[in-house]
Amino acid sequence: xxxxxxxYEEILKTLERAAKKLGLEEDDYIQLQYPERExxxxxxxxxxxxSIKVFEGYRVQHSGARGPYKGGIRYHQNVDxxxxxxxxxxxxxxxxxxxxxxxxxKGGVTVDAxxxxxxELERLTRSxxxxxxxxxxxHIDIPAPDVNTNGEVMAWFMDAYSTLSxxxxxxxxxxxxxxxxxxLGRREATGRSITLMTKEIAKKVGLELKGARVAVQGxxxxxxxxxxxxxxxxxxxxxxxxxxxxxxxxSGLDIEKIxxxxxxKRGRTLAEYDGSDFSRISNEELMSTEVDILIPAALExxxxxxxxxxxxxxxxxxxxxxPTNSEGDRILEEKGVIVVPDILANAGGVVVSYFExxxxxxxxxWDEDEINEKLENLMVKAFNDVWNAAEKAGTSLRMGAYMxxxxxxxxxxxxxxxx
Ligand code: GLU
Numbered sequence: 001x002x003x004x005x006x007x008y009e010e011i012l013k014t015l016e017r018a019a020k021k022l023g024l025e026e027d028d029y030i031q032l033q034y035p036e037r038e039x040x041x042x043x044x045x046x047x048x049x050x051s052i053k054v055f056e057g058y059r060v061q062h063s064g065a066r067g068p069y070k071g072g073i074r075y076h077q078n079v080d081x082x083x084x085x086x087x088x089x090x091x092x093x094x095x096x097x098x099x100x101x102x103x104x105x106k107g108g109v110t111v112d113a114x115x116x117x118x119x120e121l122e123r124l125t126r127s128x129x130x131x132x133x134x135x136x137x138x139h140i141d142i143p144a145p146d147v148n149t150n151g152e153v154m155a156w157f158m159d160a161y162s163t164l165s166x167x168x169x170x171x172x173x174x175x176x177x178x179x180x181x182x183x184l185g186r187r188e189a190t191g192r193s194i195t196l197m198t199k200e201i202a203k204k205v206g207l208e209l210k211g212a213r214v215a216v217q218g219x220x221x222x223x224x225x226x227x228x229x230x231x232x233x234x235x236x237x238x239x240x241x242x243x244x245x246x247x248x249x250x251s252g253l254d255i256e257k258i259x260x261x262x263x264x265k266r267g268r269t270l271a272e273y274d275g276s277d278f279s280r281i282s283n284e285e286l287m288s289t290e291v292d293i294l295i296p297a298a299l300e301x302x303x304x305x306x307x308x309x310x311x312x313x314x315x316x317x318x319x320x321x322x323p324t325n326s327e328g329d330r331i332l333e334e335k336g337v338i339v340v341p342d343i344l345a346n347a348g349g350v351v352v353s354y355f356e357x358x359x360x361x362x363x364x365x366w367d368e369d370e371i372n373e374k375l376e377n378l379m380v381k382a383f384n385d386v387w388n389a390a391e392k393a394g395t396s397l398r399m400g401a402y403m404x405x406x407x408x409x410x411x412x413x414x415x416x417x418x419x
Contacts, residue, residue: 007086007300010326015089018402019410021393028410032092035085037061041131043109045124048117057128059107061141062088065412068139069105070095070350072146072175073128073157075121076299079108083300087146090321091350094343096405098382100354105141107132113148114267122156129160136161138171138361144353145175147299150221151187155180171360174353183356184368185375186349190319191225192372193348193379197340198230198293198317200383205338207314210234212292215313217241217283219270222319222346223297224259231255235293239286242298244271246286249278287311296323297346303328311337318342333396341398343405344386351375 012033019029043055058081061069071091084106092104109128113121135141145154154176161172170181178184185192202209214235216227219242227237236252242262247253247270254277262268287294287302288310296302297319303311305327316332317340318324324332324339332339355371358364382404390400 005301005325006082007322007325008082008089011086011089011322013326014398014402015093015406018399018406021395021399022403022407022410024406024410028414029406031065031413032063032089032406032409035060035062035088036064037135038081038085039132039135040081041128043124043127043131045120045127047120055109055111055124057107057109057131058084059132059135059141059143060084060088060105061135062104062106063092063409064103065409065416066092066096067101067103069141070102070144070353071104071106072144073107073109073149073153074146075109075111075113075124075148075153077110077112079110084108086300087321090343092409093402093405094347094350096408097343097386097401098347098351098378099385099408100351100378102142102350102354105143106146107143108146118266121153125153125156126160129157130164133161133164136172138169138357142171142353142357143173144350145221147220151175151177151182154182171357174356175349176356181356181360183352183359183371184366185371186352186356187221188225188229189352189375190222190346190349191227191229192375193351194222194226194295194297194317194319194345195229195233196348196376196379197345197383198295198315199233200380201315201317201338201340202293204387205314207292211236213238213290214293214295215239215286215289215291216295216297216319217246217286217302217323218295218297218319219259219262220297222349223295224255224262226295226297226319227255228259230293238291239281239289240270241281241283241286242270244269246270246281246283247273247278248281248286248289253278284310293317295319298323301325303332305331308332308335311335313337315340317345319346321346329396329398339396339398341401344382344397344401347382348375348379351378
């Protein structure tokens, strides 16, 4: 990882470049360079051995110009305020790119969730929800899953909030299990949008998806689902990895089997997956495998100035948030690699979160086909908005996406005027 890398400062620089390309005055975008609210909390947890541990938690509400704050909660040992601030900005931009009526926010707890028992994880979640209670709500700020959090965590979070508010409030979080107000299609939504965006970009550049070689970094809900869907589209997924390393097969991996194996037990990794039809590779080797499509779907900073020169792909579709830093981005552009940026490619998650929230607020239930169709329409429209903006400005898709987003947020702020 590049030293002195500050994800928040980096994203602000890109945002400012987009604003300048749009011809905006500083007054039009200056508010976007400051989160509206940053909250740091202590998260005390009674551990299984009876002792009390205190973790650090954060929630950043970046922009409420276009609607309630929206964004996930991550549990990771590297979570800090700068990371959460950067991810909150990304959420504002993401919601604006796909044109759903939300602002952006993000939260997290600095904890290695893999070291906690399920009961400790539940107590941590309830403690965190209690700390955030004064600043969240179905019309204020609506969390969702992110790295190392899932439907189960969201159900605990909703229950803690509902207990405090005195009534069941499903609309306070999205990404819940179906049985407690979750939406059909939400769990697969991010992987589905990555697949949709891969299809769109493949059409534009004339790449046949049938037989196209794909490598996916990350085998969680985002990477694993994208790999599965892309295989269904006829792609050959030759490599996939997780925190424990990767696996490779020249003739294509059996993704369905691998994902089923990983999902049957919490904390399972690819290192435990047995078989003779693949070889083991490192995460770095995965990133430099010769493919048509590379999908970084793990954490930030996967494609840095050191990694980018070794990348051998035509297309990168960003499943993670912020997987490419600015130096990595510059090198990919120089090499002619097309990058479908995170704020567009992985937006399917928050789009179906939006559908879940609408259903919660109206006590409705939509069927899965309806949801998938709505998702596809919205994503394809967003892709075209970004493609056209990039083409018009003669710039990358990332810059095109930032321009679309910044323009929408700045325009909303302008209409609303100053407080
Ligand atoms: N954590 C996901 C993201 O980064 C989903 C956020 C949401 O659904 O609010 O987009």
